[in-house]
Amino acid sequence: MTTSTVTTPTAEQFGERLFGAVLGAQFAQAAYLGDRLGWYRALAADGPLTPAELAARTATAERYAREWCEHQAVCGVLLVEDGRFTLPPGPAEVLTDELSTAFVMPLARMAVGxxxxxxxxxxxxxxxxxxxxxxxxxxxxxxxxxxxxxxxxxxxxxxxxxxxxxxxxxxxxxxxxxxxxxxxxxxxxxxxxxxxxxxxxxxxxxxxxxxxxxxxxxxxxxxxxxxxxxxxxxxxxxxxxxxxxxxxxxxxxxxxxxxxxxxxxxxxxxxxxxxxxxxxxxxxxxxxxxxxxxxxxxxxxxxxxxxxxxxxxxxxxxxxxxxxxxxxxxxxxxxxxxxxxxxxxxxxxxxx
The missing domain is CATH 3.40.50.150 (Vaccinia Virus protein VP39)
Structure with a gap:
């Protein structure tokens, strides 16, 4: 057993770290919703889409789809222009391409489980x-x-x-x-x-x-x-x-x-x-x-x-x-x- 020399964080610094972890947990939970509800796949296949179009394609509620799209845009996952949301190729591969070695979405699924x-x-x-x-x-x-x-x-x-x-x-x-x-x-x-x-x-x-x-x-x-x-x-x-x-x-x-x-x-x-x-x-x-x-x-x-x-x-x-x-x-x-x-x-x- 060895212990490396580290700088002990201040309360403010450690608080920022925990706050970042909370944001990460929320992000994983939202990603789980996007995966299970088919929102990522619909956006990857048919985007850009409005929340109403996304909800119609996935048989989900438009109000929830709108809140989720806005959250994903605020987090820098989706792009938005004139009320229509786009899932760019890089995030799409990570979130939807089941055969790609970059497919990390299952880890979020496991974390929620x-x-x-x-x-x-x-x-x-x-x-x-x-x-x-x-x-x-x-x-x-x-x-x-x-x-x-x-x-x-x-x-x-x-x-x-x-x-x-x-x-x-x-x-x-x-x-x-x-x-x-x-x-x-x-x-x-x-x-x-x-x-x-x-x-x-x-x-x-x-x-x-x-x-x-x-x-x-x-x-x-x-x-x-x-x-x-x-x-x-x-x-x-x-x-x-x-x-x-x-x-x-x-x-x-x-x-x-x-x-x-x-x-x-x-x-x-x-x-x-x-x-x-x-x-x-x-x-x-x-x-x-x-x-x-x-x-x-x-x-x-x-x-x-x-x-x-x-x-x-x-x-x-x-x-x-x-x-x-x-x-x-x-x-x-x-x-x-x-x-x-x-x-x-x-x-x-x-x-x-």
Whole structure:
């Protein structure tokens, strides 16, 4: 643990910081409304629009649409001229383009979803209990899946994993892949789309996520090579050439048990790869924005979800490399090598 030397803010300076955070919270809430009500998409497709036109296109109330448009213009998101509002290309990509790596809208969706459970979180913090993933609902599920979708369909499948020679040979040769904690299935689907010879089995314990993953596979045209199972990885059978777990090990109440199952599924020759948050090597205060973001997720979702299960180790989002290495050794691996894959938010490990 290290502590950096920082200048302590005055009351006025810190008050300004908190005030800015309140503005940011309001902005995220308004963005959530614009997303859920279809206002951003309508403006991107048909703008410029008056509030009345926007309301008519989205079956919403004009008075609310007008207040929202004015708020967004005051905040510098929308442009306004002669009573008509326009969503410029840059913000439109961030707010509406689901396949762009600049698509940040899902993070606002997740923030609102987590906030709905604030009373349950307060109770859990007092009792030492938890708040189950199921309780966070659709916003959390859809937000997380949408946030990672561009990454899984793009860089992970087409650049990151193929940069690992042993994994590339499997992807090029048409091997079998197991995707542990598959969620909405975009990681498995991305691999199948980028590498036509591979077959992928995805495993997850969340029923709505598995149902969505199956629909997504059909729509992507890969359901013949990608199958999703509502099952614990520990119950999976057979041997796979590559076994992956993307951004889920830190959530698990029993990460060692799941890593041991991944080791078994990889057999004598399979490759095991874990992707998890690129947090700092050790706790240092203050931390950068990625560190702040991950601690925020841990406070509001990942740690409470993990703690909702009896016997949980309570990892939380901020799983540092040495923690994963310890879990890997306890699961029977010799260790966890950090792969030379550069991503702003995620670190990739090979377990052997």
């Amino acid at each position: 987590f906030g709905r459970q604030v009373d349950a979180l307060v109770a859990a913090y007092r009792s030492g209990g938890g708040v189950h993933w199921d309780d966070f609902g659709t916003d959390a599920r859809e937000g997380q899946a949408a946030a990672n979708r561009p990454l899984f369909l793009g860089p992970v499948a087409r650049e990151y994993l193929p940069s690992v020679p042993d994994v590339a040979r499997v992807l090029d040769g048409g091997g079998r892949v197991a995707d542990i904690g598959c969620g909405y299935g975009w990681s498995a689907i991305g691999l199948a789309l980028a590498h036509p010879g591979v077959t992928v089995d995805g495993y997850d314990l969340d029923g709505p996520s598995v149902e969505a993953a199956r629909r997504n596979a059909v729509e992507a045209g890969v359901a013949d090579r990608v199958r999703f199972h509502l099952a614990d990885a520990g119950t999976a059978t057979g041997t796979y050439d590559v076994v992956v777990a993307f951004e889920c090990i830190h959530d698990l109440p029993d990460p060692v048990g799941v890593l041991a199952a991944m080791r078994r599924l990889s057999g004598d020759r399979g490759v095991v790869v874990v992707m998890d948050e690129r947090v700092a090597e050790e706790f240092t205060a203050p931390g950068d924005e990625v560190e702040q973001l991950m601690y925020g997720y841990s406070l509001m979702c990942c740690l409470p979800d993990g703690m909702a299960h009896a016997g949980s180790v309570g990892t939380g989002t901020v799983m540092r490399p040495d923690t994963l290495r310890r879990y890997a050794r306890d699961a029977g691996f010799d260790g966890a090598e950090v792969l030379p894959i550069e991503d702003a938010f995620f670190r990739f490990y090979r377990l052997a």
